[in-house]
Amino acid sequence: MDEAQIDTKKIYERRWSILIAVMLGSIMAPIDGSIMNIAMPTLREVFHAPLETVSWVSMAYLLVVSSTLLAFGRLGDIMGYRRIYQTGLFIFTASSAICGFASNISALIAGRVAQAIGGGMLLSMAPAILTAVFPPSDRGKALGMNAMSVAVGLAIGPSLGGFLVSTLGWEYIFFINVPIGMAAFIWAQLVLPRNSVRRNERFDAIGAMLAFSLLFSLLLYINRGSQWGWISLTGVITLGIAVISFIAFILLENRQSEPMLDLSLFKIRLFTAGTVSTLLNFSAQYIMTFLTPFYLAQKGLSPSTAGAVMTAFPAVMLVMSPVSGALSDRLGARGLSTLGAAISAGGIFLMSTLTLDSPIWRIALNLAVFGIGNGLFQSPNNSSVMGSVPRDRLGIASSFLATMRNVGMVMGIAIGGAVFSNLSQYFMTQLNLTGTALQNTAFMYALRIAYMTGMALDILCAVTSAVRGRHNAV
Structure with missing residues (x-):
């Protein structure tokens, strides 16, 4: 030997x-x-x-x-x-x-x-x-x-x-x-x-700087755009930097013999579909996790009680993640990740049916369903992405997967916050109510539509998971 x-x-x-x-x-x-x-x-x-x-x-x-x-x-x-x-x-x-x-x-x-x-x-x-x-x-x-x-x-x-x-x-x-x-x-x-x-x-230092410029400016725009104004001068300049950096990055990487990001990886359906699914899943997840504490506060729960209720989601994920990972070793990733995304969509839909009078056990149960879906999705999806690339590209595949996860988090908070705040103001002016009744009704209408936006993202995630293909490349 x-x-x-x-x-x-x-x-x-x-x-x-x-x-x-x-x-x-x-x-x-x-x-x-x-x-x-x-x-x-x-x-x-x-x-x-x-x-x-x-x-x-x-x-x-x-x-x-x-x-x-x-x-x-x-x-x-x-x-x-x-x-x-x-x-x-x-x-x-x-x-x-x-x-x-x-x-x-x-x-x-x-x-x-x-x-x-x-x-x-x-x-x-x-x-x-x-x-x-x-x-x-x-x-x-x-x-x-x-x-x-x-x-x-x-x-x-x-x-x-x-x-x-x-x-x-x-x-x-x-x-x-x-x-x-x-x-x-x-x-x-x-x-x-x-x-x-x-x-x-x-090491492609210029490509690394362009990637940093692209991601930094894009995430800054997504996170701060609603405060600046999406079409304000500051917002337009920041978004412009992101667009220019993206174009320059793609042109540079296509010409590099040793690129910072090997664009040929995107020819691998498992890799592309899996990373897009990650982006969609985490966007939906952070719409839910960002807005639900506001709902629990509007319902009148104390911070400690609200925190305990919210624990239902990650607690169930703790159990499901290793289980789904082990199952994917035997059954493959496509079916499990698609099912997980679909269950996650169902969990957000259940959250959209809540009212301010809903019992705590029902809220926790809905969050648990959402946790089951996310736990079922993530491990098989990650395994599929990482198993699809050549072994000498594991580092960039791993980092790109993590990048899509972080971008999804920021997008989810930005999308959820924008939908909820804009619709809350709209319903406050449209409803023929006053006082607390007006605030509560406008709040719940806006929250339901924001949740439904997250559900739509998880449905798209199920679709991209379903079309990924069956077998890993390595």
């Missing part, structure tokens, strides 16, 4: 230890993303900063992590997934400590930018590492368990943030990452395969 065979055997034997190492890293970024909102009022008081400035603590992280994923994915293919992942763990952990020690709002925002760079490395490499390590027979299960760790992070973020802010102080929403990051770094150092360098290729 030669050295390569011995290394492959050792990697296969410790694949579940590698999964644990990746899950430890994967849980930190979603915790950090979901933990921040609960601390915003406290940060505003501590730093005596206006809300617009404080909002950049969250905005800076979202924009930078989303805009750097593609570049880190390509670097992983060139330099090795272990190296990029380990560097991301170090940067994320160190910058978390820097954020906790920040003495002013500017230093905190700068620390969040550094955190986003580390988070981008982690998010772009995790699926690539697991796809490279796990054989097709176990790949769906592994990706499903990693998706479970992301769901855990999103689920515990708000409640953990509230506890830390109220008991220990805002600094500890960042300090909490330090012991987790150190443990993840040490564990990854012990188990991640060392012979993961791919090819002696040149």
